[in-house]
Amino acid sequence: MSAVTDAAPIAAPAHPVVQSVRDSLVIAKRNLIRMSRIPEMVIFGLIQPIMFVVLFSYVFGGSMNIGGTTDSSVYRNFLMAGIFAQTVTFATAGAGAGIADDMHKGLIDRFRSLPMARGAVLTGRTLADLVQTALTLFVLAIVALLVGWRTHTSAGEVLAAFGLLLLLGYAFTWVGALIGLSVRTPEAATSGGLIWLFPVTFISNAFVDSSRMTPWLQHVADWNPFSATVQACRKLFGNPGVSPSDAWPMVHPVWASLIWSVLIIVVFRTLAVRKYRSAAA
Template sequence: MTVPAAAPVPTLKPGSAAKALRDVLVITRRNLTRTIRIPEVIVLALVQPVVFVLLFAYIFAGSFSLPGAEGASAYREYMMPGFFAQTIAFATASNSSVSMANDVHSGMTDRFRSLPMARGALLTGRTLADMVQNSVVMVVMVLCALMVGWRIHHGVLRAAAAFALLLLMGYALSWVGVVIGLTVRAPEAAASSNFLWLFPLTFLSNAFVAPSTLPTVLRWAAEWNPLSATVQAVRELFGNPGVVDGGPWPTQHPVLVSLTWSIVIAVTARALAGRRYRAAGA
């Protein structure tokens, strides 16, 4: 009696899209597992934005006034989309830059580069892991926002589109963080360099104050700020105060401007990160 030969196990070609996807998922899982094993990072990432929300909602809300919307409750609904965007921006860019700088400093990027894996898997896996972490942070932020009086007024579908815009913006900024992590020489430098661009990006915007209250030059910068477009689009989709008729072109078309900014930033930063990664291995 002859035993039939076992069917050959299909293998993935070295350059196949399926193998590249598998490599990306492996790196994504590796980054998430490393984060889970450091619970202090998770706790700080969740607690810090909640503390800021409570401070602004119950201490500073009465000191701010909005054109056409008065009272602390109106400002709480106005500020929450700004806090969503700010939290995503800070958490994503900082985590990407510091984690990537750690991998470079410890020699992990050289080890991954020597393995038979997709060339861009290490970078893409880093940004996808950040997107997963952002989703968890967003859930906590929404629960905190509901506690301070924030509400969704335009239905579930439009709210889902708003959260998608926030995550897309975070994904784009994570590529900026990857570029910084591949450029600096130490993780400490990556952490410090984020403040140089994240603070102007978040505070020189419509996240917490109406741009109409700013001087002319600062108002123009805030109106064309990528974060302002996302915040304005999210407010429009949620139905929160801050949606205005007229004004500059970005204010009238915030969803389109937000999508455009996120795609341009992601594509540009991805190209720069890939070039930097290849140059480091040359």
């Protein structure tokens, strides 16, 4: 006699794109759960941008000349787009430190033993950081309203501005991911993430009118990707902007912001995934 056994059907492998999306969401969920269990990470992330809002609004507000006036309320509306953009970009340092910490503790090696898409580890981490950045931006917007910031456009344009901010933050998070994979310790990732952020955010139109800079510095500021997003947000918020400039990003800030952000994501995601694969080889 011969026994006939029914073998369990073998599930067909998922499409690589589907698997990558699924694995990325799993990693993002893991990081969000970890963040929820360490609330001080979120709290401390909120303190710094709130301090910037209060200090710049009340300490420097009456001394800044925007559009020919030193009215502090005018500067406050001018300022907020820059503070929002600075907040989303400074999240880069945290993203780099988190990835460096995972590398240092050997967590990345454990992920390597699982049948998962290679890029999912980084994508999941950056998506989790994007959620945290969105929460920070929401709280910061409430604080801005409390100190007198106002928008003068439609709800759709305001939401589009916040969308550009989150896109810029997500793009810069990939820069942080590359830094986190390139250093040996979380402390080095934090330092490396902040060193380049200060010139990017301050050599821009975020806090002052770039037309008051020396010509060569104004040219750098006008073509700064950070400046394009700030200018786009001011336009979409209906807030006062910088003096007219012939630079293309200042004439078409929304398109410039989109192009810069997508370009940064494509370039630095490619480099970060390649670095991850070589580090994990």
